[in-house]
Amino acid sequence: MPNSLNPLIRNHGGHVVGYACDGTLAEFPSLVRAAECAFAIQRAAAEREPEAAPDRRLALRIGLHFGDVIATGADVHGDGVNIAARLEQLAEPGGVCFSDRVHDEIIGKIDIDCEYGGEPELKNISRRFGVWFWPTSLRSGRAPRILPPADKPSIGVMPFDVFGAGAEEDGFADGVAEDLTSALSRLNWLFVVSRMSAFALKGVKIDAAEAGRRLGVRYLLEGSVRRANGRVRIAAQLIEASTGAHIWADHFDGRLDDIFELQDEIVSSTVGAIEPSLLRAEAERIRNPRAEDVRAHHHYLRATALMGAAFTNPAGGALDESRELLAQAIELDPGYAPALALAGYFEAKAWLFGRIADGKAGKRHAVDLVERAVRADPQEPLALGAYGFVSANSSGDLDRAVAYIERAPRLE
Known part of the structure; x- marks a missing residue:
């Protein structure tokens, strides 16, 4: 060739x-x-x-x-x-x-x-x-398969929208977003995706959940710029990507006489307000799981109990029942990494056992599930192991598969 x-x-x-x-x-x-x-x-x-x-x-x-x-x-x-x-x-x-x-x-x-x-x-x-x-x-419309190393709370600063203004304000808005990205990256407990990654979505009409999925982040910082009579207003909001819930929002007013001084003030005030809001959101997330999370975990545990029967007798009903339970868990909590990982593993087994009529569709679904699992929690051993197993069987990329499988035990 x-x-x-x-x-x-x-x-x-x-x-x-x-x-x-x-x-x-x-x-x-x-x-x-x-x-x-x-x-x-x-x-x-x-x-x-x-x-x-x-x-x-x-x-x-x-x-x-x-x-x-x-x-x-x-x-x-x-x-x-x-x-x-x-x-x-x-x-x-x-x-x-x-x-x-x-x-x-x-x-x-x-x-x-x-x-x-x-x-x-x-x-x-x-x-x-x-x-x-x-x-x-x-x-086939799947999320990018590159998995950002978001092994800690993660955020993406989206390009700010500009209303009723020209190139000068557009450049100002981009400068604010870029400086916010740099300032947030100094918080060593927070993973911040690069400006290049976030700005690739500029002008793309997608919701918060999709933006978070593409960037592999838990939070998004969005904003807008409005100008009138020599003054400018910057509005910003911190959003939990998976739910679209607003965690923090504020606005800043100023004159464009000294654009750099105004930009520095906005960045300083925003980062100062965001850091405690993010810390509270993370603490709340750990302390008080949503009701959906509890129900999703219950479905996940029922599915794990069926694993032995599912693989001992793949022609029986346990495999299909497990897949259905995991589908319900994911519907309740789309970011639940263990459920996504196990669902991908079961889906791969179903296609390997010939239990799925459209094998190619089953393979694509399995790959999508394990990619979402690793993206949701890159430190989840089950997600890493499932990703490696599905990669080996779907693409034949053994080096990539082994790398993920070897990481899994070290994190347990």
């Missing part, structure tokens, strides 16, 4: 640097040419066997990154090569995964619809940056 890629690579101004097992490494004179080649390769591969079932096609993964490389004879190496290789591992079969740098350069120059995937931790790469997936149709 590698040799069949050469004509497309050459046609886009690139050249093959080398091969590694079933992989091909190529470099290009520009990001746009590299991206055009990547999309052309995937489109050509999809057209070669249009009638074949998706799981019978030869599906390629492609990773794109811009960076310095070091040439040693006929070989190249360095961070640019390493990052591209890591991105290739994240790509969906038949898709392309590329970094923020590539996205910023090609967007508007190439007509594509891509999906933001958060800021993954890449093996042996110390820094983090955003990644993007193409095409989105492969993902």
Whole structure:
């Protein structure tokens, strides 16, 4: 297969640097040419066997990154090569995964619809940056599979809305959101997603629950800017993403005579008010679980009691009963990580045992459930173990599966 890629690579101004097992490494004179080649390769591969079932096609993964490389004879190496290789591992079969740098350069120059995937931790790469997936149709509307390391209370500062103003106020609003992100990140007990991650949702019409799910955070800080007669009003509210409940809200008025002084005042006042509100919300969350949480836990415990019977006799009714109990638990508490994890595990078993008529749909559902479980609680051992099991059986990504499974016992 590698040799069949050469004509497309050459046609886009690139050249093959080398091969590694079933992989091909190529470099290009520009990001746009590299991206055009990547999309052309995937489109050509999809057209070669249009009638074949998706799981019978030869599906390629492609990773794109811009960076310095070091040439040693006929070989190249360095961070640019390493990052591209890591991105290739994240790509969906038949898709392309590329970094923020590539996205910023090609967007508007190439007509594509891509999906933001958060800021993954890449093996042996110390820094983090955003990644993007193409095409989105492969993902069937699922949440980004990159799982932010939200192992503590987490928040995302959303882009502030601007009402009845121009570019000056829009820049002011973005500056406030950026400074709030920086200020909140100094609270070492709080995980704050990067500005790049949150601003990827600018202009996207989704509710708080979906925004929290995409960013992998528990709380959202939203706001708006209004201007009238030389004065500006900033309104801000702290929201629990899963429920949409308001935890704190306030507004600040000032003049635009000294925009930086006003911005500093807003950031200082907001962070000062948010920190105790967040701490109270976290304490309340631990101290007083909602009634829905208790009922969800009850359904979860009933499902765990059926595990032995479900797997000893998968043709019996215990497996289906367990899946139904867990579905009820998730409906009551969509963020209950153990229920999501066990539901994903049961769903995978059901599809492996042939208990689901549409095996592909069952596989997608299992993957979605365990991704949501890890996103809800990245420190939950059951979620990590279930994610590893489902990953191994759905994508064959054994390295990723083993990494998650090995983490699970250490957290118990």
